[in-house]
Amino acid sequence: MQISELSDRSGLTVQTIKFYIREGLLAKGSVVSSTRSDYDERHLERLRLINALRDVGELPVSAIQQIIAAVEDRxxxxxxxxxxxxxALGPHVVPPDDPHWRAAREDVDALIGELGWRVSGRAPARDLxxxxxxxxxxLGFPITLTDLRPYVRAASDMAEHEMGRLADGAPRSRTVHSLLASTVLYEQVLTALHRLAQEDASARRFGDG
Amino acid sequence: MQISELSDRSGLTVQTIKFYIREGLLAKGSVVSSTRSDYDERHLERLRLINALRDVGELPVSAIQQIIAAVEDRxxxxxxxxxxxxxALGPHVVPPDDPHWRAAREDVDALIGELGWRVSGRAPARDLxxxxxxxxxxLGFPITLTDLRPYVRAASDMAEHEMGRLADGAPRSRTVHSLLASTVLYEQVLTALHRLAQEDASARRFGDG
DNA sequence: ATCGTTGGATTGTGCCGCTTTCCCATGGCT
DNA sequence: AGCCATGGGAAAGCGGCACAATCCAACGAT
Incomplete structure (x- = not known):
């Protein structure tokens, strides 16, 4: 397949595909001549993954780079x-050397310790x-462990469910895609449903209809 | 309080504060003379809100503008x-006129209808x-209603919990802040806990420790 | 032979969120 | 009275990002 067909089938412009190749997100096609390269279904599949991470996950190109590199590393x-x-998901903030910050971070570490969760000490989600x-x-709304409990329960239930959905015997590339879908895309599913449920709750409490 | 003190107390530079004033995120101080204005605690409070929406909620300035305008509208x-x-939370994508998209959107509408949720037809979360x-x-991972069930349950439980936390008798400004905290900030709490729980689940399933 | 397509490289663009720079008025200290 | 740090207001600049446009030389189908 030529680059123009790849462009048509993926919905991305030729320039964007070239850009992704330059940035290392997509492998070059196999060179047929000095002015022709051949692309296959795997390139298309890769573009779909990039698109999902970008459009749905709102990840910057640099983050997708890192993920792709990890995917490639067999x-x-x-x-x-x-x-x-x-x-790659971030956040990419450098925690300021602030006493409030350190206290909050210690609270987070303590919570994770109590729950017995096996989470890297450098996980950005701790900082988040x-x-x-x-x-x-x-803002004057200090958070308590009691406030957190329903969130913790929901989060661990969903994580368990997500891991259980990964097929065991599938080829690596499919498992990898499934893993990324679970993390990046299902996070958006959760966010969207949370917002919808909030709107419903708000309508029932404050609405006049 | 002068702008320099406001700057010190908020942690933002004088220029940034001026920028926020220009953009309509923050009210001007009360003019004392042609070169002095006076700022009070409410300005500081407002800056804290802006900061939370920006740093934690990752909202663009234009979205914060809209939210502030709604807050001001008594x-x-x-x-x-x-x-x-x-x-304001988005997404700000224009749904393409694509059959797959329309089908997905109909699935979403049907789901919300079945759940009996009172959600505006224009809610961006539907598109999300x-x-x-x-x-x-x-990507080859079609989602089913069964997959969604635990997410729906978790989302509505949390939304219920969040609405219940809003104090009834509090002054409007506090309720408003509480509402924004519930939507924008607790969304991040949920995301962070979800990621942490996933890492734990992944460690237990794939880790070697 | 011609004309469109491709790869490769360079340069340009539009948006965003500030940041810098200027200018000038003023207030308070000396 | 003189001086200068501070503040207000407006305008221009900047750095990062994600492409988009342009140019060129080399093909390849007709």
Whole structure:
């Protein structure tokens, strides 16, 4: 398949595909001549993945780069791919050297310790959670463990469900895609449903219809 | 308080504060002379809100503008503020006129109808959900109602919990802040916990420790 | 032979969120 | 009275990002 067909089938412009190749998100086609390269279904599949991560996951190109690199590394285990994805998802803030921040971060670490969760000490999600704690406190809505309980329950139930859905015997590439779908795409599913449920709750409480 | 003190206390530079004033995110101080204005605690509070929406919620300035405008509109009810916030959260994609997209959107509408949720037909979260459906299908992981069930349950439980937390007798400004915290900030709490729970589940399933 | 297509490289573009720069008025200290 | 740090207001600049446009030389189908 030529690049123009790849463009048609993927819905991306030729320039964008070239851009992705330059940035290392997509492999070059196999060179047929100095002005022809051949692309196959795997290139299309890759573009679909890139598109999902970009459009739905709203990931920057640099983050997708990292994920793709981990996907390509056939030596890496699935858990390593997981870590790379988490790291790519961010946040990319450098925690300021602030006492409030350190306190929030300690609360987060303590919570994870109590739950017995096996989570890397460098997981960016720790900082993400600490950041929200700080912001909530600064706004005068300190968060308590009681507030968190339903969220913790829901989060672990869903995570369990997601891991259970990964097919065991499937080829690696499919498992990898499934893993990324679970993390990046199902996160959006959860967010969307949460917003919809909130609107319903708000309508029932404040609405006049 | 002068702008320099406001700058010190908020952690934002004077220029950034001026920028927010220009953009309509923050009210001007009360003019004391042609070169002095006076800022009070409400300005500081507002800056904290802006910061939370920006740093934690990752909202663009234009979205914060819309939310602030709704907050300022003392005639608007809380449910309207809710709708504005939802709209500001996005996504801001124009649904393409694609059969897959229309089908996904119909699935979403049907789901919401079955659940009996009172959700505006223009709620962007409908599109967000439809978008993930399309992406999942294109990747070869079609989503089923069974897959969604645990997410729906979790989402409505949390939404119920969040609405219940809003204090009834509090002054409007506090309720408004609480509402925004529930929607924008608790969404991040949920996301962070979901990621942490996933990492734990992944470690238990794939990890070697 | 011609004309469209491709690869490869360079340059340009539009948006975003500030940041810098200027200018000038003023207030308060000396 | 003189001086200068501070503040207000407006305009222009900047750095990052994700492409998009343009140009060129080399093919390849007709």
């Amino acid at each position: 030596d890496a285990g699935l858990h390593e791919l997981f870590g790379t994805t988490q790291h 959670l600490a950041q929200t704690f700080v912001a909530l406190r600064r | 005639d608007a009810g809380l449910h309207e503020l809710f709708g504005t916030t939802q709209h 959900l439809a978008q993930t459906f399309v992406a999942l299908r294109r």
